[in-house]
Amino acid sequence: MNIAKQLLQKSKYSIALAILASAVSAATGVAIIGGINYALGNGLPDFTLGVTAYIGLLVLLLGSSIWSQVLLVKIGYTMVYRLRKSLVARILNTSIERQEQLGGPAIYNVLTRDVTMLSNATKQLPVAIYNSLLVIAGLIYLCWLSPLLFAFVALVVVIGVWSDAKLTASLQKMLTRIRHIDEDLFQQYEAVVEGRNELALNSNRRRFLLEQQLIPTAKASRDESVKSEVLWALNLNWTTLLVFTLMGVIFFAGMQFPSVTQETVVAYILAIMFLRTPISMVLDSIPAVLKGKVALAAINRLTLEDRDELPTRDKQATPKFQSLALKDAVYQYPAQDDEAGFCLGAVNLNINAGELIFLVGGNGSGKSTLAKILTGLYQPTSGEVLLNNKPVSTDNAGELRGCFSAIFPNFFLFNEVIDEQGNSDDHPKIDYYLKRLAIDHKVSVDKGQLSTTALSQGQRKRLALMLLYMEDRQVLLLDEWAADQDPVFREVFYREILPELKQAGKTIIAISHDDHYFDCADHIYKLDCGQLSSFNTGQQKLFATN
Ligand SMILES: Nc1ncnc2c1ncn2[C@@H]1O[C@H](COP(=O)(O)OP(=O)(O)OP(=O)(O)O)[C@@H](O)[C@H]1O
The missing domain is CATH 3.40.50.300 (P-loop containing nucleotide triphosphate hydrolases)
Structure with missing residues (x-):
């Protein structure tokens, strides 16, 4: 079974609980914004009740966000712990022939680089889940506030999601290329460490390794990494531009539609401003999540033994040798x-x-x-x-x-x-x-x-x-x-x-x-x-x- 599925399967109840806590927290955040908007438009009929409700919502927001973050962080680290345990056990259970075919650098690469990438991804995953739920709750609120203005929001969301999906696909290809380049780099590192005596004695071999192998590989890794990071930075700017364009469109369109009140426009702009942070946090987390996905694919490519139980003593009693x-x-x-x-x-x-x-x-x-x-x-x-x-x-x-x-x-x-x-x-x-x-x-x-x-x-x-x-x-x-x-x-x-x-x-x-x-x-x-x-x-x- 795919290792990601195995890990998710084991944490499914904690994940469900964490998503519930995140949903409560996101809904509370939106309720606070909605409440303020409502009070701005309609006044506050009962001041004491208003303040009490506000404090109540703040307590709920704090409680549910801490609860969800603690759960999500625990899930992230537990998954990394399980991944390390399971990977080492699977390597130990894999036939010697397969391990020899793979070679040391490929296995080290998975145990160090890929586990780190997955660990970063699992740490980002909670942030992405929490903020995605916040964005979804915000969108529901916007739709409730004015279905007419929401048509503009929907259009921008479609453009944003479409461009993100396109970029994400290119980014994933780049990250896969970087992973392959890094595999070569690991093999060259092995030559640097294991061949220390030969390299110290022979400057021609040293130069060959450095100039013909290591430097070109490290450069290729650098160039691909720069390209992928720049691409994503451009995407973040593009998204910011989209959000500001949306605010402008809402502002000007609101003036054109007599059915849209000024309060609704203000409420919309306030809510969109509020949603800017979660949107950029979701986008920020995507590269790390994609790197985790590439690392997972690399782990699955090793086709290690599926069994991940650790060796137990005397599982197969040793017979008397005859x-x-x-x-x-x-x-x-x-x-x-x-x-x-x-x-x-x-x-x-x-x-x-x-x-x-x-x-x-x-x-x-x-x-x-x-x-x-x-x-x-x-x-x-x-x-x-x-x-x-x-x-x-x-x-x-x-x-x-x-x-x-x-x-x-x-x-x-x-x-x-x-x-x-x-x-x-x-x-x-x-x-x-x-x-x-x-x-x-x-x-x-x-x-x-x-x-x-x-x-x-x-x-x-x-x-x-x-x-x-x-x-x-x-x-x-x-x-x-x-x-x-x-x-x-x-x-x-x-x-x-x-x-x-x-x-x-x-x-x-x-x-x-x-x-x-x-x-x-x-x-x-x-x-x-x-x-x-x-x-x-x-x-x-x-x-x-x-
Ligand atoms: N991991 C491997 N993958 C593919 N071929 C291999 C592998 N290991 C050994 N061979 C091949 O099998 C042949 C026998 O190798 P083996 O190590 O058994 O020889 P040996 O008799 O122990 O040699 P030596 O006395 O040099 O240690 C070699 O010619 C080699 O080409």
Whole structure:
């Protein structure tokens, strides 16, 4: 369902109440103007009653406007809160494949820029609703005052609404263009932040990024933004001109029609003056509301998972891991432009509990892709994944993922240590593992928080392994973990840590290029251009003796 509809659905009763309060407030405002006009024309028969009624209306006006504003502001912020919660949950529930297709900048753009735009729009929405109701109440009053003069008002309203609708359509197109330009800008920001070392070293690349990419994109964004703001400012002036023209027309027409009294003309002009502020406030809020609409469209374009419930603990109980098998599993990456995507498989593979498996193969042969299928992060395009001889589908992939802890080459190092129950706290095992991984002199843990993650790449990987120890999952996937370790610790990893983990009952799948240690594995599988074969033991022994 459209995210805007979902949000509006959840707040529908509060919105109805806020509109009611706004309507009361708007009607009271118009009643005050009407009362003054009436007294001006007909005098005040009972002064005390007049003053009492006036004070009563003022109290009602103050009460209802405060009530409506409080309700509307609450609705606005509650919608932003729900949007943030729902968006993050939907991203977490979206498949890894889809997230990878979208890329980091597109997701960041939505979480920062679009949420801010929507937040601004929801803050403007109350102002727009309140003032629109005020304008509607004012128009009803004008129609009641003189249907004849109202014909002129109606004509001006039609012209105003028509020109606004035309401009709003152009504005929306411009804002959509700005949103696309800003998407490119976010990608370039990513290059600025992530490519800091390369950029600092290479002035040609720095100049290219700045002169050929960032500056033209930022300029395009500036030019479109200026155009859209100027267009809207012109519209505001045009509307002001229309209102003054209307006052002139009423004034002169009133003189021409004997049936229109001078009091009616004065009352009309007073009411139109009164309506000028709400009209310009409604118009002022339109760009922000349109930007919110463009942001909503961008969020919907991401086609994230619809489910927005936050992950709960133990939703799918993790079974005892006995075996994992792939039966004719194929994974096909989508084609890019004219180039066919990489195809892994068909892969047939059996892994039993307690085994130490090595996955080897050249760069781009499909090892990480296979690792993502084994861990349940990717669903095979065809074929089957069997956990304990039971087929894994999208519905029960959580059971498979629950068996695994993994360190991928592009791993993220979290600041918090989480144990197997999902709790973050001090634990005697933490110090033991920090010592075992020889990083106790660099990092300490206080109340589950790591003292630092600003470490060398090899140390960061050791820390990631400590987090993985603490998660205490049954199957561990280590994708080229040892690649950043020094020779001494690499030896410790293959000759001590892996055997210790195996002895502790863990099943281990290690992706490796370290042929010196191939003899440690129970089974070695080799990938070559997406095809898996068993690496024969003769080759394994040969590597061990070399
Ligand atoms: N997100 C992706 N979208 C499209 N194609 C991809 C994606 N990730 C990888 N590929 C393609 O799949 C192929 C296999 O990639 P994979 O990362 O599985 O290789 P690998 O064996 O782990 O390589 P390496 O040893 O270099 O890490 C690559 O040739 C690459 O072109």
